[in-house]
Amino acid sequence: MSDPNPSPALHPQPPDPVLHVQVTPGLIEYVDNQGTAQKFYFQCNPASLSRSRTINRTDSQATNQAAGTKTARGEAGRKYTLKANAWRLDTIELWFDASMPHWVTGKRSEDGGLDAVQKSLKHLEAISEPGPVPSENESQTGAPPLPSPPLITLTLGTRTWQGHVSSLSIVEQDFTPDLVPRRVKVTLGIEPVVTEAQLERGKLGAKK
Numbered sequence: 001m002s003d004p005n006p007s008p009a010l011h012p013q014p015p016d017p018v019l020h021v022q023v024t025p026g027l028i029e030y031v032d033n034q035g036t037a038q039k040f041y042f043q044c045n046p047a048s049l050s051r052s053r054t055i056n057r058t059d060s061q062a063t064n065q066a067a068g069t070k071t072a073r074g075e076a077g078r079k080y081t082l083k084a085n086a087w088r089l090d091t092i093e094l095w096f097d098a099s100m101p102h103w104v105t106g107k108r109s110e111d112g113g114l115d116a117v118q119k120s121l122k123h124l125e126a127i128s129e130p131g132p133v134p135s136e137n138e139s140q141t142g143a144p145p146l147p148s149p150p151l152i153t154l155t156l157g158t159r160t161w162q163g164h165v166s167s168l169s170i171v172e173q174d175f176t177p178d179l180v181p182r183r184v185k186v187t188l189g190i191e192p193v194v195t196e197a198q199l200e201r202g203k204l205g206a207k208k
Contacts, residue, residue: 026094027155028123033131040123043102043116046156047093055084089154089161089190096120098182114180121170124186127152128165154190163192 026042059080096102102116130147154161167189172181 024157028127028152029155030127030150030152032126032150033129038123038126040120041102042094043096043100043120044094047095049092049156050090051087052090053085053087055082057082086192086194087161088166088192089163089188091167092154092188092190094186094188096184096186114176114182117181117184121181121184124168124170124188126150128168151193152190161190161192163190165189166191 026046027039028042029037029039032038057080096117098114098117102113102120128149130149132147149165151162151164154163165188167187169187171185172183173185174182176182
């Protein structure tokens with residue numbers, strides 16, 4: 001006679017395939033102000049990502065009637081052009097938690113810990129920090145250009161973006177007695193950099 005209420009210990013369930021999915025962590029690479037190549041992995045996949053782009057319309061007087069439109073009165077109209085700008089990463093939301101595993105050189109570490117959160121914070125602060133101000137002797141035009149944050153490469157799966165940090169918000173939570181945050185929520189915005197080759201091909205989004 002079968003047991004109507006089998007014990008889980010006597011009848012183990014097969015592992016849930018959803019809980020054993022291979023995760024590909026996001027990655028940010030950059031060169032710091034000392035010229036050293038750096039990279040750090042996201043502890044968790046982004047909670048959300050918001051993208052946007054703008055399309056500008058430019059009106060101009062038609063040089064000939066065939067090139068433009070005609071009004072009801074038969075006068076030469078105007079012609080217009082549409083220019084699509086590059087995709088902008090408005091916000092990407094990230095979480096770092098000392099109680100969870102993290103990624104080290106592309107490999108998953110089960111240790112987690114406060115040290116991993118602190119290292120992630122230092123990287124985030126570094127990618128938003130403007131570089132050193134050059135002297136006038138280093139500038140051919142005399143006036144030194146304003147420094148900018150380092151160029152970063154963001155990789156999410158098979159997509160990559162290059163650009164500069166346009167906004168960074170950090171919320172620190174759950175502090176230790178020494179006021180070290182155990183959990184950190186980060187909202188990051190990235191202004192893309194578009195190359196001449198991308199403009200010629202008309203590809204203004206992520207590289208694949």
